[in-house]
Amino acid sequence: xxxxxxxxxxxxxxxxxxERLYRMHNRRVYSLCLRMLNNTAEAEDLTQEAFLQLFRxxxxxxxxxxxxxxLHRLSVNVxxxxxxxxxxxxxxxxxxxxxxxxxxxxxRDFGTSDLRLTGSIDRVNLQRAVDQLPPGYKSVFVxxxxxxxxxxxxxxxxxxxIGNSKSQLHKARMRLRELLQEELRDQxxxxxxxxxxxxxxx
Amino acid sequence: xxxxxxxDFHHELDKWMDGERPANAQSxxxxxxxxxxxxxxxxxxxxxxxxxxxxxSEPPERIxxxxxxQLESEGLIEDPHPETPEPRSIGWWNDLxxxxxxPVLAGAYLAxxxxxxxxxxxxxxxxxxxxxxxDGSTIVSSPLSAQLDSAEVATVASMRQPNSAVAASLHQNxxxxxxxxxxxxxxVREEPENEAARDFLYDAYQQKAxxxxxxxxxxxxxx
Numbered sequence: 037x038x039x040x041x042x043x044x045x046x047x048x049x050x051x052x053x054x055e056r057l058y059r060m061h062n063r064r065v066y067s068l069c070l071r072m073l074n075n076t077a078e079a080e081d082l083t084q085e086a087f088l089q090l091f092r093x094x095x096x097x098x099x100x101x102x103x104x105x106x107l108h109r110l111s112v113n114v115x116x117x118x119x120x121x122x123x124x125x126x127x128x129x130x131x132x133x134x135x136x137x138x139x140x141x142x143x144r145d146f147g148t149s150d151l152r153l154t155g156s157i158d159r160v161n162l163q164r165a166v167d168q169l170p171p172g173y174k175s176v177f178v179x180x181x182x183x184x185x186x187x188x189x190x191x192x193x194x195x196x197x198i199g200n201s202k203s204q205l206h207k208a209r210m211r212l213r214e215l216l217q218e219e220l221r222d223q224x225x226x227x228x229x230x231x232x233x234x235x236x237x238x
Numbered sequence: 239x240x241x242x243x244x245x246d247f248h249h250e251l252d253k254w255m256d257g258e259r260p261a262n263a264q265s266x267x268x269x270x271x272x273x274x275x276x277x278x279x280x281x282x283x284x285x286x287x288x289x290x291x292x293x294x295s296e297p298p299e300r301i302x303x304x305x306x307x308q309l310e311s312e313g314l315i316e317d318p319h320p321e322t323p324e325p326r327s328i329g330w331w332n333d334l335x336x337x338x339x340x341p342v343l344a345g346a347y348l349a350x351x352x353x354x355x356x357x358x359x360x361x362x363x364x365x366x367x368x369x370x371x372x373d374g375s376t377i378v379s380s381p382l383s384a385q386l387d388s389a390e391v392a393t394v395a396s397m398r399q400p401n402s403a404v405a406a407s408l409h410q411n412x413x414x415x416x417x418x419x420x421x422x423x424x425x426v427r428e429e430p431e432n433e434a435a436r437d438f439l440y441d442a443y444q445q446k447a448x449x450x451x452x453x454x455x456x457x458x459x460x461x
Binding site: 051 | 251278280287288289291296297304306308314
């Protein structure tokens, strides 16, 4: 059963078609939720919620955009809603970024650190850094650098301009670099302290 | 070729990360340690991020189960091929009733019920132990089946009045139960995983065991 056929049958309430659509897209949606939330229980809940919303609205799908884009838009919105609730505010996507040179915030310098990340980045510390990103940055970073979407697709999914998507990705990457460097510095500081303590004990 | 400052390179950074390699940017990177470090760091982040999507992230099956339940409760999905209310497992049972006159079957069943009261104490306990061999493929040569066959030979030989009306009735019932067993064994062979078929086969064996017990006791008493 092709995706188009499954959509048509699902719009008529066919159970097998719903399952077919779920099986075609569940990994991608679950992966998005998992990378955004870094919590399997929440990712499972939101995957279910995203598909539930999708199936509730499937009768209104007219094919103006790709089905996967539509589904991802729903999924991202479900995740962002969750993140907003967790952070206790109802801010817009634009507000879920950080102040920078464009919005009059503190200018961040670039390329001034001599602390090289190459060879010290792994899944754990990168996920930890991604967890600290503002939701808007995080969404674009996961969609582009993790899931491989193009900026025009992200613009559709996030309902923003292509320029906005590029801008947020840039800021997300720069912020990740800072967070990872901070972690490396903290680790180096701890190592030095431990070494000093060891010398003191001798 | 115009020279590039760090600020200029910064503006072109995203294009660089997307794979564009303008000559002036390449030239700047060769001479600028800071921008070289920046590109190296961002490339490392990008490379690590790309590996995430290949990680196994199969959502658990319970998500679909819960989703389907929810959709059904909301009336959003309907199954065009609902499961038939009558499972296949009892189809052969109906066939059995079609093959034999009901009074005869009822007589056999009643005989088995009566015999049940006199059942050998060890026979029922052995049922549980014999479950594992009941896999359909070895059913004909199963220990319980063979045990019953040899018990039948011994019982018939021990009957003091093999030609009496009672003995004839018991033989008739035995034949019915044997046919019943044959049908049950056939069902288990055809559907080895069908637990209902297995249960019916056990019941059939139980009936034969009970009937043989009854025949044996009657033979001993000369009734």
